Amino acid sequence: MDGRGIGISAVVLDADPHAVTIECDGTLAVGMNYLVEGHGLRFLAGMVKWVRAGKAGLFFQHPIHADTLERLRPERTQSATITLRPLA
Secondary structure, eight states: OOTTSSOEEEEEEEEETTEEEEEESSOOOTTOEEEEEETTEEEEEEEEEEEETTEEEEEESSOOOHHHHHHHOGGGSSOOEEEEEEOO
């Protein structure tokens, strides 16, 4: 789904406490704000800072906890999938 729908499913390619690089089929626009859910993330807001060839950089308003970060890192799991829900 795109940013106007219920949610966008995205695969985490890289993660650090402040941001994730994701891959998704949905349409994301630089400057859009999303609520990030999945793999221990709830009620975490992030903003799209860049979009390129089906990938995007989503930067969090607040750093994520180290335990959650470990669950997101691609080397720890086959594929961490998160859901992005547009914020008004």
